[in-house]
Amino acid sequence: MSNNRKKLLLMGRSGSGKSSMRSIIFSNYSAFDTRRLGATIDVEHSHLRFLGNMTLNLWDCGGQDVFMENYFTKQKDHIFQMVQVLIHVFDVESQEVIKDIDIFTRALKLLKKYSPDAKIFVLLHKMDLVQLDKRSQLFQIMMEKLQLTSKEFGFPNLVGFPTSIWDESLYKAWSQIVCSLIPNISTHQTNLKNFKKIINAYEIILFERTTFLVISSTNEKDLSTSSNSNSKLDPKRFEKISNIMKNYKQSCNKLKSGFKTLILNNNIYISELSSNMVCFIVLNDKGATQSPQMILENINKAKTFFK
């Protein structure tokens, strides 16, 4: 049972946007709503059920220097014990980069001592404030620096993402973070592949139901082998769909109801697959040969495999 409880530390200096992220991904805030959030006092815990049997314990650690000092001294064994994932957020607009990195290293040091198996993710947040042409360069420089520091402390595979709450980059980052915690991801993958073959789909994407984070998709392998057939498609489509569907779910709330199915042009089908998954199916043809009833029946049948 303890295996299914995952402890995630969300850390970073104050004002870097930690609570905003949490509110958008897990509490259905819109990016605009996050203006109302105040400073987090000490640690704010949230328990999130994810994919039914998994519980994410998200520790949102307030980033003011007073609290930070506390985490690293008095509360260090409490905070850094049994951590599965550390998500460290850097504000790209920050004036004190040296200090930011210093805090990151202190966290790494304690993590090495208390939970050496933790996965480390860094998010370069508020990327929307940087000019478009300078974003990738800035990201590169920052990541090189962070990679070096984390290697020093024994965490060689650092994963980083450029993020912003104003576009879909946030969903991309969190999808990957959360996916790294799912144990039976390979079974989902094979089931999805079979499902795709049976209903002759162009692409199927599997989403978590409440957060609409991408769990798995059928095109991940194909990308390397037949890249020219997929190059036409938007590489950011997963995140965009997450974003679009989440907005739609929020507007459904206005009718005090949840989303169930959607059929666009008899070509795109979105439907619940289980109580915690939603599938997004794009058919090969324009639905001319297959009737919608048949597809829906197929989706019904597939439900047993994704329980």
Next chain:
Amino acid sequence: MEGHVSHIVNNVKTNALESDSKAMILLMGLRRGGKSSICKVVFHNMQPLDTLYLESTSNPTVEHYSTLIDLAVMELPGQLNYFEPSYDSEHLFKSVGALVYVIDAQDEYMSAIANLAVIMEYAYKVNPSINIEVLIHKVDGLSEEFKIDAQRDIMQRTGEELLELGMDGVQVSFYLTSIFDHSIYEAFSRIVQKLIPELSFLENMLDNLTEHSKIEKAFLFDINSKIYVSTDSNPVDIQTYELCAEFVDLTIDLYDLYKIPKNLNATSDMSITDSKLKEQRSAVESSELKNISQLENGVIIYFREMIRGLALVALIRSNGTDMESCITVADYNVDIYKQGLKEIWAKSKVPPIASHISVKQNIE
């Protein structure tokens, strides 16, 4: 600049002569009131936050929209005085159907009301049939009670001004708006609807449609701007409107993700993103779009593309009957409705499209 204004005014005049069906909306207000932001958000799908970086408008700008009606929105710079004799403001006011005056509710609005009174007096003298609409704008920053206070205060002061000018019979409509929610779309929808002579037909047709297909509420949307051209006579609930407007967005966005790109080369040489977007949208509109979504409580949201960039979005409450039969009935009735729309449009005057293009080029 003087030459520019009169030049456009002339164009407006000739345009009005060429096609009486063109409805013209004039957008006025003091500087920094948010006029350009409104235009960009409603007609160009700009993100509300990006409008922070808009430059001050220095020239009058005209936007043209062809949906079921032809609509032109003319925006006048706030800092100019239009009552200097050099401007041909008489022609301008004669040719417009609606005067929209934007008042910044977060600012001190006494001078705006004084300015509005001057404009109203002049406009009404020149064109007694003009619709005067006042947007009490930027209310997103105000608390609920302050909103009501501001509205009451502005309405009262405007009424006093009108009384002083001896035009107490003039109808002035007020709207509380903000670009950060759907209130601006709602306000524009109502303003545009006043300018459509065929409105009562459209409404009757929608009433007929809703009556026979278990539809709770139906909107006829302009896909580009999310303004609704018409709705059935049931009361409009702002939340339903928002849901339907967002459903239009969702449909277009999802469709765009997986459609096969056709004329990528043709669009790449366009420098302005707006025109690119329009091109994409028009490509989207080339084949009939249909989107059906069911919610957990059995409500069905139904999207069907109609003619000329319009779409019907309806809310169907199934009440126990299964989804398929609901949709089959709706499909059949919507087909008939679409046929009706086509007929109405064929009989309404078709404005010469060439004239729009020439006007636009002149301005640019």
